[in-house]
Amino acid sequence: xxxxxxxxxxxxxxxxxxxxxxxxxxxxxxxxxxxxxxxxxxxxxxxxxxxxxxxxxxxxxxxxxxxxxxxxxxxxxxxxxxxxxxxxxxxxxxxxxxxxxxxxxxxx
Amino acid sequence: xxxxxxxxxxxxxxxxxxxxxxxxxxxxxxxxxxxxxxxxxxxxxxxxxxxxxxxxxxxxxxxxxxxxxxxxxxxxxxxxxxxxxxxxxxxxxxxxxxxxxxxxxxxxxxxxxxxxxxxxxxxxxxx
Numbered sequence: 001x002x003x004x005x006x007x008x009x010x011x012x013x014x015x016x017x018x019x020x021x022x023x024x025x026x027x028x029x030x031x032x033x034x035x036x037x038x039x040x041x042x043x044x045x046x047x048x049x050x051x052x053x054x055x056x057x058x059x060x061x062x063x064x065x066x067x068x069x070x071x072x073x074x075x076x077x078x079x080x081x082x083x084x085x086x087x088x089x090x091x092x093x094x095x096x097x098x099x100x101x102x103x104x105x106x107x108x
Numbered sequence: 109x110x111x112x113x114x115x116x117x118x119x120x121x122x123x124x125x126x127x128x129x130x131x132x133x134x135x136x137x138x139x140x141x142x143x144x145x146x147x148x149x150x151x152x153x154x155x156x157x158x159x160x161x162x163x164x165x166x167x168x169x170x171x172x173x174x175x176x177x178x179x180x181x182x183x184x185x186x187x188x189x190x191x192x193x194x195x196x197x198x199x200x201x202x203x204x205x206x207x208x209x210x211x212x213x214x215x216x217x218x219x220x221x222x223x224x225x226x227x228x229x230x231x232x233x234x235x
Contacts, residue, residue: 049221098155
Protein backbone atom coordinates (compact mmCIF):
# COMPACT_ATOMS: atom_id res chain seq x y z
CA UNK A 1 0.00 0.00 0.00
CA UNK A 2 1.03 3.60 -0.57
CA UNK A 3 3.04 5.21 2.22
CA UNK A 4 3.23 8.90 3.08
CA UNK A 5 6.12 10.05 5.27
CA UNK A 6 6.02 13.22 7.36
CA UNK A 7 8.54 14.54 9.90
CA UNK A 8 7.19 14.04 13.43
CA UNK A 9 7.80 17.63 14.39
CA UNK A 10 8.65 21.06 13.03
CA UNK A 11 9.44 24.13 15.12
CA UNK A 12 9.36 27.74 14.02
CA UNK A 13 9.44 31.18 15.61
CA UNK A 14 6.44 33.49 15.27
CA UNK A 15 6.52 35.50 12.06
CA UNK A 16 8.75 33.01 10.31
CA UNK A 17 7.86 30.46 7.62
CA UNK A 18 7.08 26.84 8.42
CA UNK A 19 7.48 24.12 5.83
CA UNK A 20 6.02 20.69 6.43
CA UNK A 21 6.91 17.95 3.98
CA UNK A 22 5.08 14.84 2.88
CA UNK A 23 7.06 12.22 1.03
CA UNK A 24 5.73 9.48 -1.19
CA UNK A 25 6.72 7.56 -4.29
CA UNK A 26 5.97 9.84 -7.25
CA UNK A 27 3.59 11.84 -5.08
CA UNK A 28 3.78 14.60 -7.68
CA UNK A 29 1.41 12.56 -9.82
CA UNK A 30 -1.26 12.60 -7.12
CA UNK A 31 -3.45 15.29 -5.62
CA UNK A 32 -2.31 16.07 -2.09
CA UNK A 33 -4.54 17.43 0.63
CA UNK A 34 -3.61 18.89 4.01
CA UNK A 35 -5.48 19.00 7.31
CA UNK A 36 -4.88 20.96 10.49
CA UNK A 37 -5.89 19.42 13.81
CA UNK A 38 -5.69 21.38 17.03
CA UNK A 39 -5.81 19.54 20.38
CA UNK A 40 -9.25 18.19 21.19
CA UNK A 41 -10.69 19.31 17.86
CA UNK A 42 -11.66 17.67 14.59
CA UNK A 43 -9.37 18.05 11.57
CA UNK A 44 -9.88 21.02 9.28
CA UNK A 45 -9.03 21.00 5.58
CA UNK A 46 -6.49 23.76 4.88
CA UNK A 47 -5.22 22.86 1.40
CA UNK A 48 -6.65 20.56 -1.27
CA UNK A 49 -5.49 19.49 -4.72
CA UNK A 50 -1.88 20.37 -3.89
CA UNK A 51 -2.36 24.14 -3.58
CA UNK A 52 -6.00 25.22 -3.41
CA UNK A 53 -7.43 26.74 -0.25
CA UNK A 54 -10.98 26.25 1.03
CA UNK A 55 -12.87 29.43 1.74
CA UNK A 56 -11.96 30.89 5.11
CA UNK A 57 -8.39 29.57 5.14
CA UNK A 58 -5.82 32.39 5.26
CA UNK A 59 -3.56 33.00 2.29
CA UNK A 60 -0.65 32.31 4.62
CA UNK A 61 -1.35 28.61 3.99
CA UNK A 62 -0.05 27.34 0.65
CA UNK A 63 0.99 24.05 -0.87
CA UNK A 64 3.17 22.61 -3.57
CA UNK A 65 3.80 19.14 -4.96
CA UNK A 66 6.49 17.78 -7.23
CA UNK A 67 8.50 14.63 -7.66
CA UNK A 68 8.50 12.65 -4.43
CA UNK A 69 7.67 15.49 -2.05
CA UNK A 70 4.67 17.66 -1.29
CA UNK A 71 5.04 20.67 0.97
CA UNK A 72 2.68 22.68 3.11
CA UNK A 73 4.02 26.18 3.67
CA UNK A 74 2.73 28.44 6.41
CA UNK A 75 3.95 32.02 6.11
CA UNK A 76 4.10 34.54 8.96
CA UNK A 77 3.42 31.82 11.49
CA UNK A 78 1.20 32.72 14.43
CA UNK A 79 0.79 31.07 17.82
CA UNK A 80 -2.67 29.91 16.70
CA UNK A 81 -1.10 27.80 13.93
CA UNK A 82 0.32 25.41 16.50
CA UNK A 83 -1.32 22.07 15.66
CA UNK A 84 -0.85 18.66 14.08
CA UNK A 85 -0.82 18.67 10.29
CA UNK A 86 -1.64 15.66 8.12
CA UNK A 87 -1.18 15.12 4.41
CA UNK A 88 -3.51 12.79 2.51
CA UNK A 89 -3.84 11.34 -0.97
CA UNK A 90 -6.11 8.96 -2.80
CA UNK A 91 -4.20 5.86 -3.84
CA UNK A 92 -5.68 4.55 -7.07
CA UNK A 93 -3.86 1.23 -6.90
CA UNK A 94 -5.59 0.26 -3.67
CA UNK A 95 -8.64 2.50 -4.21
CA UNK A 96 -8.17 3.91 -0.75
CA UNK A 97 -7.37 7.18 0.98
CA UNK A 98 -4.04 7.37 2.76
CA UNK A 99 -2.89 9.74 5.51
CA UNK A 100 0.61 10.64 6.47
CA UNK A 101 1.65 10.05 10.07
CA UNK A 102 1.23 13.71 10.98
CA UNK A 103 3.58 16.54 11.92
CA UNK A 104 3.36 18.51 15.14
CA UNK A 105 4.03 22.18 14.47
CA UNK A 106 5.42 24.00 17.49
CA UNK A 107 5.53 27.79 17.54
CA UNK A 108 8.45 28.78 19.71
CA UNK B 109 -24.83 25.69 8.79
CA UNK B 110 -23.15 22.61 7.39
CA UNK B 111 -22.96 20.06 10.20
CA UNK B 112 -22.15 16.42 10.85
CA UNK B 113 -22.98 14.84 14.20
CA UNK B 114 -21.78 11.35 15.08
CA UNK B 115 -23.35 9.08 17.66
CA UNK B 116 -23.40 5.46 18.75
CA UNK B 117 -19.97 5.14 20.28
CA UNK B 118 -19.38 3.32 23.55
CA UNK B 119 -17.54 0.56 25.34
CA UNK B 120 -17.77 -2.93 23.87
CA UNK B 121 -16.02 -6.21 24.54
CA UNK B 122 -13.66 -7.78 21.99
CA UNK B 123 -15.68 -9.67 19.42
CA UNK B 124 -18.69 -7.45 19.97
CA UNK B 125 -20.57 -5.16 17.62
CA UNK B 126 -21.48 -1.49 17.47
CA UNK B 127 -23.33 0.71 14.99
CA UNK B 128 -22.24 4.29 14.50
CA UNK B 129 -24.48 6.96 13.00
CA UNK B 130 -23.77 10.34 11.46
CA UNK B 131 -26.54 12.90 11.04
CA UNK B 132 -25.95 15.45 8.30
CA UNK B 133 -27.53 18.87 7.92
CA UNK B 134 -27.04 22.13 6.06
CA UNK B 135 -26.13 20.63 2.67
CA UNK B 136 -27.49 18.26 0.02
CA UNK B 137 -26.58 14.97 1.67
CA UNK B 138 -27.87 12.92 -1.27
CA UNK B 139 -25.36 14.66 -3.57
CA UNK B 140 -22.37 13.92 -1.38
CA UNK B 141 -19.94 11.08 -0.90
CA UNK B 142 -19.14 10.35 2.74
CA UNK B 143 -16.33 8.87 4.79
CA UNK B 144 -15.47 7.40 8.15
CA UNK B 145 -12.03 8.25 9.55
CA UNK B 146 -10.71 7.13 12.91
CA UNK B 147 -8.00 8.27 15.31
CA UNK B 148 -6.68 5.99 18.05
CA UNK B 149 -5.82 7.75 21.31
CA UNK B 150 -2.67 9.82 20.88
CA UNK B 151 -2.15 8.65 17.31
CA UNK B 152 -2.74 9.83 13.76
CA UNK B 153 -5.67 9.72 11.37
CA UNK B 154 -6.67 6.51 9.59
CA UNK B 155 -9.22 6.38 6.78
CA UNK B 156 -11.75 3.62 7.41
CA UNK B 157 -14.37 3.62 4.67
CA UNK B 158 -16.15 5.69 2.05
CA UNK B 159 -19.43 5.55 0.15
CA UNK B 160 -20.57 7.51 -2.89
CA UNK B 161 -23.79 9.48 -3.09
CA UNK B 162 -26.09 6.54 -3.79
CA UNK B 163 -24.19 3.68 -2.17
CA UNK B 164 -23.15 2.31 -5.54
CA UNK B 165 -19.48 2.58 -4.79
CA UNK B 166 -18.01 1.59 -1.41
CA UNK B 167 -14.44 1.28 -0.19
CA UNK B 168 -12.78 -0.04 2.97
CA UNK B 169 -9.36 0.04 4.54
CA UNK B 170 -7.72 -3.38 4.65
CA UNK B 171 -7.74 -3.25 8.44
CA UNK B 172 -11.55 -3.31 8.59
CA UNK B 173 -12.52 -5.13 5.40
CA UNK B 174 -14.92 -7.99 6.11
CA UNK B 175 -15.75 -6.68 9.60
CA UNK B 176 -17.17 -3.19 9.01
CA UNK B 177 -20.05 -2.19 6.73
CA UNK B 178 -20.77 1.37 5.63
CA UNK B 179 -24.26 2.38 4.52
CA UNK B 180 -26.43 5.45 4.13
CA UNK B 181 -30.07 6.49 4.17
CA UNK B 182 -30.50 9.60 2.03
CA UNK B 183 -34.13 9.98 3.13
CA UNK B 184 -32.86 10.40 6.69
CA UNK B 185 -29.69 12.36 5.81
CA UNK B 186 -27.75 9.74 7.70
CA UNK B 187 -24.55 7.73 7.35
CA UNK B 188 -23.84 4.52 9.26
CA UNK B 189 -20.96 2.24 10.15
CA UNK B 190 -21.77 -1.25 11.34
CA UNK B 191 -18.75 -2.62 13.19
CA UNK B 192 -18.56 -6.35 13.92
CA UNK B 193 -15.87 -8.60 15.39
CA UNK B 194 -14.37 -5.62 17.16
CA UNK B 195 -10.78 -5.75 18.35
CA UNK B 196 -8.77 -3.73 20.85
CA UNK B 197 -7.00 -2.00 17.96
CA UNK B 198 -10.35 -0.61 16.76
CA UNK B 199 -10.40 1.63 19.84
CA UNK B 200 -10.48 5.17 18.48
CA UNK B 201 -12.37 8.39 17.97
CA UNK B 202 -14.46 7.87 14.84
CA UNK B 203 -15.13 10.85 12.59
CA UNK B 204 -17.72 11.22 9.86
CA UNK B 205 -16.46 13.42 7.00
CA UNK B 206 -17.96 14.72 3.76
CA UNK B 207 -16.25 14.11 0.46
CA UNK B 208 -14.99 17.21 -1.28
CA UNK B 209 -16.14 17.35 -4.90
CA UNK B 210 -14.95 18.63 -8.21
CA UNK B 211 -17.77 19.85 -10.43
CA UNK B 212 -17.70 20.85 -14.07
CA UNK B 213 -20.60 21.53 -16.41
CA UNK B 214 -23.00 20.15 -13.85
CA UNK B 215 -21.13 16.87 -13.41
CA UNK B 216 -19.49 16.26 -10.03
CA UNK B 217 -17.09 13.61 -8.83
CA UNK B 218 -15.10 12.94 -5.68
CA UNK B 219 -12.07 15.12 -5.17
CA UNK B 220 -10.53 12.49 -2.88
CA UNK B 221 -10.42 14.82 0.11
CA UNK B 222 -12.67 15.50 3.09
CA UNK B 223 -13.98 19.04 3.44
CA UNK B 224 -16.37 18.85 6.40
CA UNK B 225 -15.83 16.84 9.57
CA UNK B 226 -17.95 16.00 12.58
CA UNK B 227 -16.63 16.12 16.14
CA UNK B 228 -16.43 12.35 16.42
CA UNK B 229 -17.74 9.56 18.63
CA UNK B 230 -15.51 7.40 20.81
CA UNK B 231 -15.35 3.62 20.51
CA UNK B 232 -13.53 1.64 23.19
CA UNK B 233 -13.00 -2.09 22.78
CA UNK B 234 -11.98 -3.62 26.07
CA UNK B 235 -12.67 -6.63 28.21
